[in-house]
Amino acid sequence: MKRIYLDHAATTPIHPSVKDVMRDAMEESFGNPSSIHHFGRESRKRLDEARTTMAKSINGNYESIIFTSGGTEANNLAIFGAAYANQHKGNHIITTQIEHHAVLHPCEQLEKEGFDVTYLPVNENGLVDIMDVKKALRKDTILTTIMFVNNETGMKQPIQMIGNMMRSRGIIFHTDAVQAFGIESIDVNEMKIDLLTVSSHKIYGPKGVGFLYKRDEIELAQRLFGGEQERTWRSGTENTLAIEGFKKAVEVLQDERDKRNEHYQSLTNRLIHSLDEKSIDYHVNGDLSPEVHVPNIINLSFPGMDVEIFLTNLDLSGIAVSSGSACTAGAIDPSHVLRAMYGEDSPRLRNSIRFSFGKDNTEEEMEQVAERIQLIVNRLASKN
Amino acid sequence: MIYLDNSATTKPSPEVLKTFQSVSLNYFANPSSIHTMGGDVEKLFKKARKQIAELLNVSDQEVIFTSGGTESNNLAIKGIAHAHKNRGNHIITTQIEHPSVLQVCEQLENEGFEVTYLPVNQQGIISVDDLMKAHKEETILVTMMHINNEIGSIQPIEEVANYLSQFPKVTFHTDHVQGFGKIPLKYNADGLDLVTISGHKIHGLKGTGCLIKKRHINLEPLFQGGSQEISIRPGTENVAGIVSLAKAIRLAQEKQKNYSHVMLLRQRLFDELKNHKQITINSPQNGAAHIFNISIPGFKPEVLIHALGEKDIYVSTTSACSSKQNEPSHVVLACSNELNANSSLRVSMHIEQNEEDIDVFIKELNKIIKQYDNVMG
Numbered sequence: 001m002k003r004i005y006l007d008h009a010a011t012t013p014i015h016p017s018v019k020d021v022m023r024d025a026m027e028e029s030f031g032n033p034s035s036i037h038h039f040g041r042e043s044r045k046r047l048d049e050a051r052t053t054m055a056k057s058i059n060g061n062y063e064s065i066i067f068t069s070g071g072t073e074a075n076n077l078a079i080f081g082a083a084y085a086n087q088h089k090g091n092h093i094i095t096t097q098i099e100h101h102a103v104l105h106p107c108e109q110l111e112k113e114g115f116d117v118t119y120l121p122v123n124e125n126g127l128v129d130i131m132d133v134k135k136a137l138r139k140d141t142i143l144t145t146i147m148f149v150n151n152e153t154g155m156k157q158p159i160q161m162i163g164n165m166m167r168s169r170g171i172i173f174h175t176d177a178v179q180a181f182g183i184e185s186i187d188v189n190e191m192k193i194d195l196l197t198v199s200s201h202k203i204y205g206p207k208g209v210g211f212l213y214k215r216d217e218i219e220l221a222q223r224l225f226g227g228e229q230e231r232t233w234r235s236g237t238e239n240t241l242a243i244e245g246f247k248k249a250v251e252v253l254q255d256e257r258d259k260r261n262e263h264y265q266s267l268t269n270r271l272i273h274s275l276d277e278k279s280i281d282y283h284v285n286g287d288l289s290p291e292v293h294v295p296n297i298i299n300l301s302f303p304g305m306d307v308e309i310f311l312t313n314l315d316l317s318g319i320a321v322s323s324g325s326a327c328t329a330g331a332i333d334p335s336h337v338l339r340a341m342y343g344e345d346s347p348r349l350r351n352s353i354r355f356s357f358g359k360d361n362t363e364e365e366m367e368q369v370a371e372r373i374q375l376i377v378n379r380l381a382s383k384n
Numbered sequence: 385m386i387y388l389d390n391s392a393t394t395k396p397s398p399e400v401l402k403t404f405q406s407v408s409l410n411y412f413a414n415p416s417s418i419h420t421m422g423g424d425v426e427k428l429f430k431k432a433r434k435q436i437a438e439l440l441n442v443s444d445q446e447v448i449f450t451s452g453g454t455e456s457n458n459l460a461i462k463g464i465a466h467a468h469k470n471r472g473n474h475i476i477t478t479q480i481e482h483p484s485v486l487q488v489c490e491q492l493e494n495e496g497f498e499v500t501y502l503p504v505n506q507q508g509i510i511s512v513d514d515l516m517k518a519h520k521e522e523t524i525l526v527t528m529m530h531i532n533n534e535i536g537s538i539q540p541i542e543e544v545a546n547y548l549s550q551f552p553k554v555t556f557h558t559d560h561v562q563g564f565g566k567i568p569l570k571y572n573a574d575g576l577d578l579v580t581i582s583g584h585k586i587h588g589l590k591g592t593g594c595l596i597k598k599r600h601i602n603l604e605p606l607f608q609g610g611s612q613e614i615s616i617r618p619g620t621e622n623v624a625g626i627v628s629l630a631k632a633i634r635l636a637q638e639k640q641k642n643y644s645h646v647m648l649l650r651q652r653l654f655d656e657l658k659n660h661k662q663i664t665i666n667s668p669q670n671g672a673a674h675i676f677n678i679s680i681p682g683f684k685p686e687v688l689i690h691a692l693g694e695k696d697i698y699v700s701t702t703s704a705c706s707s708k709q710n711e712p713s714h715v716v717l718a719c720s721n722e723l724n725a726n727s728s729l730r731v732s733m734h735i736e737q738n739e740e741d742i743d744v745f746i747k748e749l750n751k752i753i754k755q756y757d758n759v760m761g
Binding site for chain 1: 387389392393394395396405409412413414416417418419420421451452453454455457458482483485487488490491584589590591592606607608609610618619621622623624625686689693698699700701
């Protein structure tokens, strides 16, 4: 049985070109970029080049890129950093109910510390209403943090409109673009984004590295203290090898993005088509229109199924997918994203599966997935 | 090439690189995913944690993986200060800590904590009496580095741990980044609560490290997010980095037996340079063997570094983390004087450093000093 990996929103394998670049870098460059001798300067040069690549990929300035240990650290730096540095201006923060935990938990912590946080609701399609954003604005609002693409449903928030609204009011706008960066072309100037989070291991790069884009004018409070790396925004010897791999992953992405997106769309279409063909009962959580949805993540509800049993059976049949929610000690917590979309009592919270596609998945695999789902659904249904 | 800047960073060992590569490619899934592929990665990841715990003689739950030494130091110090601020607001450290300790302490001072910076003697060593005198009712944390990164002085960590073990209210953290693999500590000692270890100083990879945190110690996380690392350190685990760290730790412990060889090299440096009229040795005779610090007053260290670089010999000024500042070394200043602090040069060896490397360094250094003397004289 050939395993089919459809959990690319959790993490992606390393791209072969990234592997090659990292292997060469391992042999050629190990110096500490802060050292002033030859080995240090060689590492510094590579680091500078990577920073240029990152900046160009989102149309930001070279100085605006802060390398971190990944998406979680970048989100934390953005949210705590912006809140603490601007608390003299106000203590109100706007976010949504469907953010990743690396955004929600910092917001909850800030609430404990006396900040006031508005968690915007979403509609049944998982979208924030721009009018709700507007209504939430207050005189003391200092930060709005709204994710670009939701990691469980693939729904895209109206980032451009939110950006325009925040910039015109002088409110800092952060977006967690971890799931968006591999799919959408992002222009931080055009979209009026002040802070933006990107992670390497979701775009075929290595784990343990990411970056935070910080527009030059934005003040952040320092979080990690020590050396002067990353212009003191992020102390600690730079993870040069991973950054080298991340750089290659971004370069390859830029060459392949359009092609990959077309491929993801055809995978989505094929999976949906195959499920329909087999008359399998399912609902889409969200809306698959390309204006509001990325092509590589779909979240489907299978009425009558129990997510834990369903996932176990899918895994046994060689299909690696997820329920889209963080797993804690083996138990699956109902998704906070689906709860925000459908309410606490919706059966969708207990019967939904996230499929997230990668560049190496094939349409044939989608048919096999539909076939294996059909077998499982029939088997489980007959037991009830 | 003669690389004598191993306290800034070391060359990763081929075995570590091989491990990193193989795990990156073959075990790429997210260990938090509940499917079999995630489960396989989680198993491997747990095995690495268990291996490290066994090597350090601590329990599995006491190993917290981080992105490196700076993060471990920040997590330990800020984590304890913020978690226990209701118990007291006094912290004790030393004047010669790494910037990732000193700057955190300064930040905590800005937040209202009181910090005592213990002085050191000419050998760069604190006095335990001074520590006892500084210790008071409000003290919640003592953070003291094991081996100093600039001059190699060794603090009496086990003695301090022993003293502090009588005071359960005081947490004891040590920055062990330069000591690991050279001068081991008794990691399970009573009173030693938090220990920082970095991968890239022991021929592991940058971006890897851990914090040993004893079970009874509670600290506030630096980041909030998923429930990885018992929520103390959320974020998708850098599994390949972590497994490679286990390898680096094992190799470093195996190679520790070569330390006596490094002591011989260090003795040679002492013997050859101690009578040189222009050279002052800043490292104490009884310091760690792999770090050797000298001052050549009248010579800008940058000039010497570049002149040695021309000969394919690589040394550094102070620590890499502060070498951009062009400030005098705060460490040399604490145990010597400004003249020496402005002109200090660090030679740092790895555990398998070649004898010949040291001979060539001594020869070339003498030559360069003579050359410049002639030019300037």
